Amino acid sequence: MSRAEPKTRPSDPRFSSGPAAKRPGWSAKSLELPSLGRSHRAPLARGRIAHAIELTRTLLEIPADYRIAIVPGSDTGAVEMAMWSLLGPRGVDVLAWEHFGGLWIKDIVDQLRLEDVRVLVGAGDIRHRLTMVDWQRDVVFTWNGTATGTCVPGADWIEYDRQGLAICDATSAIFGEPIPVSKLDVIAFSWQKCLGGEAAHGVLVLSPKAVERLLSYTPPWPMPKLFRMKDSAGLLPGLFSGNTINTVSLLCVEDAIDSMEWAISIGGxxxxxxxxxxxxxxxxxxxxxxxxxxxxxxxxxxxxxxxxxxxxxxxxxxxxxxxxxxxxxxxxxxxxxxxxxxxxxxxxxxxxxxxxxxxxxxxxxxxxxxxxxxxxxxxxxxxxxxxxxx
The missing domain is CATH 3.90.1150.10 (Aspartate Aminotransferase, domain 1)
Structure with missing residues (x-):
């Protein structure tokens, strides 16, 4: 005999892990749209992109000396841009407890073919693997694994006086979990998770130490255009203030602005x-x-x-x-x-x-x-x- 159906349905049944549900009360009419149909290099559009970057800084309480850029390829593009640009000078510890951490292992081992790599994987309690990390080395990890529902238990395991870079895929945790930014050197995420934003673009946050590595180190492999954050003169002009590497979707930018302004309005x-x-x-x-x-x-x-x-x-x-x-x-x-x-x-x-x-x-x-x-x-x-x- 069938069980009786519940009497009440969720008013919004969208429980996808990405793209996730839009903010409460969202409507396309909420978006400020004068930037649409304009060049992403136009002053109006660049101003909106820069506004999105500054809202990110404000909402996530990112220190003033950290750099923020909107980059191609969603969170995946942001993580890969960081790995291809920064890894190599030190040994690397890469941790994985689900699908996406496994992708970063594949990049590091099979694509970049770095020689001094320790892959820290295994079944069971991930806290044991965290104790094995050597902060003299660069460390690549996913803060929150959407595939298995596994999340690092805070940041106590990350050393403040680390010599290597802490490179974090934070896409399904940033805005949703407490993450001490000062304990990370690279933070990658997209708008499509905790903000309920649109896909395609990633956000990359670099600490001063990560910027120093970027400027002082040139990887031995060819660098795809979409991954290039510097030229012979230094950091790409304007990359961290709204001059994106490729054509950005201004509709996605406006949607992210709308979500962040909502978040600030309810208490940050x-x-x-x-x-x-x-x-x-x-x-x-x-x-x-x-x-x-x-x-x-x-x-x-x-x-x-x-x-x-x-x-x-x-x-x-x-x-x-x-x-x-x-x-x-x-x-x-x-x-x-x-x-x-x-x-x-x-x-x-x-x-x-x-x-x-x-x-x-x-x-x-x-x-x-x-x-x-x-x-x-x-x-x-x-x-x-x-x-x-x-």
């Missing part, structure tokens, strides 16, 4: 962090009472509060082979999509069988509260379907 970074904590707590309370679901990341201090990943712990489902578990979770996600209760919550394609619910700051807590009964409904329906066809 601390307000965004509180929204994430409130959202995560809804899911955590539900998991604590659930007979069939648990967090994919078992270690609570290392659990993401933004990209919350759930596994099915019910013995009947957990006992299926991996392909069967993937089908079960995918069909739960499809049921919820069909009912208009949750869009795009299937686990990442390379992750273990899971559901992935975005709890970032643009998601409204009431929508998550409305979603929880639908998860129970979809599990019950899918379990019944499995029983009927077994």
């Amino acid at each position: 970074l601390s307000a965004l962090h509180q929204r994430v904590r409130d959202n995560y707590q809804v899911v955590a309370d539900w998991v604590a009472a659930s007979p069939w679901a648990d967090f994919l990341e078992a270690v609570e201090p290392c659990r993401s509060r933004t990209s919350v990943c759930l596994r099915i712990s019910d013995p009947k489902i957990a006992g299926l082979d991996v392909a069967g578990q993937h089908r079960f979770t995918s069909e739960i996600a499809q049921r919820l999509d069909n009912m208009g209760a949750a869009f795009d919550i299937s686990g990442f394609r390379t992750a273990p069988p899971s559901l992935r619910i975005w709890c970032g700051p643009t998601v409204e807590t009431n929508n998550l509260k409305a979603l929880m009964p639908w998860l129970d409904w979809a599990f019950a329906e899918q379990e019944l379907h499995l029983h009927q066809h077994s």
